[in-house]
Amino acid sequence: MHKRLQEEKVRLGVCYYPEHWSEEMWENDFKRMKDLGFTYVRMGEFAWTVFEPEEGKFTFELFDKAIDLAWKIGLKIILGTPTATPPAWLTTKYPDVLNVSQDGLTIQHGERRHYNYNSKNYKRLSSIIVTELAKHYKNHPSIVGWQIDNEFNCEINVFYSEADHTEFRNWVINKYETLDKLNEAWGTVFWNQTYTNWNQIYLTRKTNQNSPNPHHALDEKRFISDSVIAFAKLQADILRQHTSNQWISTNGMFGHLDNHRLTEEVLDFFAYDSYPNFGRIIEDNTEKPLRDRKWSWNLSEVRSISPNFAIFEQQAGPGGWVTRMEQPSPKPGQIRLWTFQSIAHGADMVLYFRWRTATKGTEIYWHGINDYHNQPNRRIKEVEQVSKEIKQLENKIAGSFYQAEAAIVLDYNNQWDGELDNWYGPYATKSKEAWFKAFQYNHVPVDAFNLTSESTIEEIKQYKVLIYPHPAIVTKETATLLETYVHQGGKIVFGCRTGYKDKTGQAYMLPFPGYLANLTGITIDDFTRISPFEPIPVVNIRNGKTFVADDFNEVLQVNNRDVEVIGTFDNSYYQGKAALVKRNTGAGTSYYFGGVFDIQLASFLLLNELKMNNHNHLFEIPENIELAIRKKEEKNYYFLLNYSDNDQEIFLKQKMNNLLKGTIERNKVVMRAFDILVLEEMTI
Missing domain, CATH: 3.20.20.80 (Glycosidases)
Structure with a gap:
C-alpha cells in the first residue's frame, strides 16, 4: 500500500x-x-x-x-x-x-x-x-x-569503509547461508573467483579493468539500499517511541x-x-x-x-x-x-x-x-x-490523485544491474526517455510503476498500457504475472534485450526472451550491435512508414501463427526479417520490438496501436504544453503547463472553469510564456 x-x-x-x-x-x-x-x-x-x-x-x-x-x-x-x-x-x-x-x-x-x-x-x-x-x-x-x-x-x-565490508559479509551470510549458495549466485567459478571462507568476502574492490564480478556488484547495490533503510529505520523507531502526533x-x-x-x-x-x-x-x-x-x-x-x-x-x-x-x-x-x-x-x-x-x-x-x-x-x-x-x-x-491509464515500468534490479551492463543499461535509459517524450508531446498522462516480486495483478491492471522497454532480469513469476495482465485485457510493450537474465544477473540457458517467449510468441534468431561505421538499419512498417533502428537489433523468429509482423528490417543483412510484432492473447496484446525506441516509433505505437489519444475530445494543445490531470470525487482537474518562452494557443472543445481566474473559458485561450492553467470540468 x-x-x-x-x-x-x-x-x-x-x-x-x-x-x-x-x-x-x-x-x-x-x-x-x-x-x-x-x-x-x-x-x-x-x-x-x-x-x-x-x-x-x-x-x-x-x-x-x-x-x-x-x-x-x-x-x-x-x-x-x-x-x-x-x-x-x-x-x-x-x-x-x-x-x-x-x-x-x-x-x-x-x-x-x-x-x-x-x-x-x-x-x-x-x-x-x-x-x-x-x-x-x-x-x-x-x-x-x-x-x-x-x-x-x-x-x-557507494560505501567502502571497514564497517561496510564487515556488515556486507554479515549480509551475504544471512542471505545465502552457505558458501556454495553464494558461489552459485555470483558465478564465482568463472575466472577462479570461488570463495572458500566467509572472511574472503568484501564489497567490490578495485580491479584491473574496473570491471568487478557483475553478480557481486548487483548484490552490493542491494546491500547499500538495505543499509540506508536500516539507518533511517533506526531514527524513525526512536522518533515514534516518543511521539505519535508528528x-x-x-x-x-x-x-x-x-x-x-x-x-x-x-x-x-x-x-x-x-x-x-x-x-x-x-x-x-x-x-x-x-x-x-x-x-x-x-x-x-x-x-x-x-x-x-x-x-x-x-x-x-x-x-x-x-x-x-x-x-x-x-x-x-x-x-x-x-x-x-x-x-x-x-x-x-x-x-x-x-x-x-x-x-x-x-x-x-x-x-x-x-x-x-x-x-x-x-x-x-x-x-x-x-x-x-x-x-x-x-x-x-x-x-486528489494524478490520473493516468498508462505506465512506464521500472524496477530496481534492472536499474542497478544496468549500471554495469552496457549491453542494455543505456538502452533502457534511452527508450524510457523516448517513451516519456512520446507521452508528453502527445499529451497523454503517464505514471511510473515500480514492479517487484510482490506486485499483484490488481496493482498493474489499473493501467490499460504498460511500457517495459528492456528488462533484462525477468523471473518466471514476473513473466506469469505479465501474462495474466495481458490475458485480462492489458497491453504491454517490450524492446530488445528483454528477459534473458535471472535475479542474480546470470543469463538463462533459454532462447531469448526467456520466460517471456510464451507471452510474445517469438524467440530471437540473431542479434547485433550497430557499429558507427555501418549503414543504419531501418524498420519498414506495413503502412509505409519507416523508422531507424540504430544501437542494437534483434531478428525475431515468429513461433506462433497468431503473431502479427508489424515491421521488418531493411538496409542490413537481415533485410526482410521481423523487427516489430504484436500478439493478441486473451483480451489483451503484447508488442515486441527488436531494437531501441526513439520518439518517432514510440509516438507511432502510442497513437496507432495503443490508441492512447483519449483527451482529443477536450483540447487541441501544442507540443510545448504539458497536460496533467488530478481527480477528486469523480471530478477531473486539468493542469496545462506552458514550458515555452512564447505564447501558445489552446483550443477548448467544451466550457471549463478557470480556477485561478474565477472565469469560464471557452474556445481559444492564449497562454503566455511559462503560463499555467488549472481547469475544472463544468457540471452539465
Whole structure:
C-alpha cells in the first residue's frame, strides 16, 4: 500500500536556517513568510554542532527561540535530524564513521554526507542525538513532522569503509547461508573467483579493468539500499517511541536506494527536492529535449512512491555551489510554472529552497527567494502570486490523485544491474526517455510503476498500457504475472534485450526472451550491435512508414501463427526479417520490438496501436504544453503547463472553469510564456 501525504489544502512553505542569521533578523523573516501565505518552515537538518557542541553536551536554546517565535507568528515547523553532517568533534574522535572510496581513500570532513551507514559508532551517536531531539521537541505545538537526515545517497552512493565490508559479509551470510549458495549466485567459478571462507568476502574492490564480478556488484547495490533503510529505520523507531502526533518523512530520490521500500517500511510519506533548471543545463542532443519538463518524469517516479507527496525543496532561484555557478536564474514565470508542475504531479505541500541566499559556505551561489541584500525582488513577487493562486484552489486539489491509464515500468534490479551492463543499461535509459517524450508531446498522462516480486495483478491492471522497454532480469513469476495482465485485457510493450537474465544477473540457458517467449510468441534468431561505421538499419512498417533502428537489433523468429509482423528490417543483412510484432492473447496484446525506441516509433505505437489519444475530445494543445490531470470525487482537474518562452494557443472543445481566474473559458485561450492553467470540468 502506497503511503501518502494528507493535507486538507495545498500548502506552501520555505527552508530556513536560523543558525545562519542573527537573531535580530528572525522576527522580520518569519512575519514576511506569514505574509506570503506560507504555512511551513523546514529547519535543523545541518545543525548537529548547534544541538550538541560537545559529545554528550546538548543545548537547544537557539532552536527553542526560533521555533517558539515561528509558532507565535503562526508558522509550523518541519524539523530535520542532523545526521547528514556529522560534527568535526565526532569525525575526529571516531574516524571509523567516515566514508571510504573503493580504492581505500578516506573521505575527509569538510563538506557533507561524509559518513557511512554501518559504523557502530555512527549509529550509536546518531541514536543519541535523535533521542535527545525527540524527547525535547515531542510536545512542541509548532512541530508537525520530522525529516530524517537529508538526501540519502546524494553526492555519493557507494560505501567502502571497514564497517561496510564487515556488515556486507554479515549480509551475504544471512542471505545465502552457505558458501556454495553464494558461489552459485555470483558465478564465482568463472575466472577462479570461488570463495572458500566467509572472511574472503568484501564489497567490490578495485580491479584491473574496473570491471568487478557483475553478480557481486548487483548484490552490493542491494546491500547499500538495505543499509540506508536500516539507518533511517533506526531514527524513525526512536522518533515514534516518543511521539505519535508528528509525521516522519525524508527527502531525495538518489541512486542505490529502494525508495519504495524505504517509504513503505519507515516513512509516513515521501518528499522530493525539485530543481527543474538542472534539466535546462543538462546537455541533451536528442530530438525534442525536455529540459525543465524532464522533471515531470522525476515527479512521476516520486508519485509511484507516494501518490500524494511533499516537495521539501522547490527551486526558487539560480543554483550553484562555489565550485560551479551553473544554473541561470529562473525566467519570469518559471518559479510559478515549476511550483504548479510539482502540484500537477501530486504534491500537496511545496517548500521553497531557500528563504534567503546564504552569504557563507559552499552554497553561496544557490539562491533562494530573497537575495543577499534582503530587499524586494521579482522572485518574491512571483511567489506571492503563486500563494494567492493556491488559496483560490481552496481544498479542491489537495487529496486528489494524478490520473493516468498508462505506465512506464521500472524496477530496481534492472536499474542497478544496468549500471554495469552496457549491453542494455543505456538502452533502457534511452527508450524510457523516448517513451516519456512520446507521452508528453502527445499529451497523454503517464505514471511510473515500480514492479517487484510482490506486485499483484490488481496493482498493474489499473493501467490499460504498460511500457517495459528492456528488462533484462525477468523471473518466471514476473513473466506469469505479465501474462495474466495481458490475458485480462492489458497491453504491454517490450524492446530488445528483454528477459534473458535471472535475479542474480546470470543469463538463462533459454532462447531469448526467456520466460517471456510464451507471452510474445517469438524467440530471437540473431542479434547485433550497430557499429558507427555501418549503414543504419531501418524498420519498414506495413503502412509505409519507416523508422531507424540504430544501437542494437534483434531478428525475431515468429513461433506462433497468431503473431502479427508489424515491421521488418531493411538496409542490413537481415533485410526482410521481423523487427516489430504484436500478439493478441486473451483480451489483451503484447508488442515486441527488436531494437531501441526513439520518439518517432514510440509516438507511432502510442497513437496507432495503443490508441492512447483519449483527451482529443477536450483540447487541441501544442507540443510545448504539458497536460496533467488530478481527480477528486469523480471530478477531473486539468493542469496545462506552458514550458515555452512564447505564447501558445489552446483550443477548448467544451466550457471549463478557470480556477485561478474565477472565469469560464471557452474556445481559444492564449497562454503566455511559462503560463499555467488549472481547469475544472463544468457540471452539465
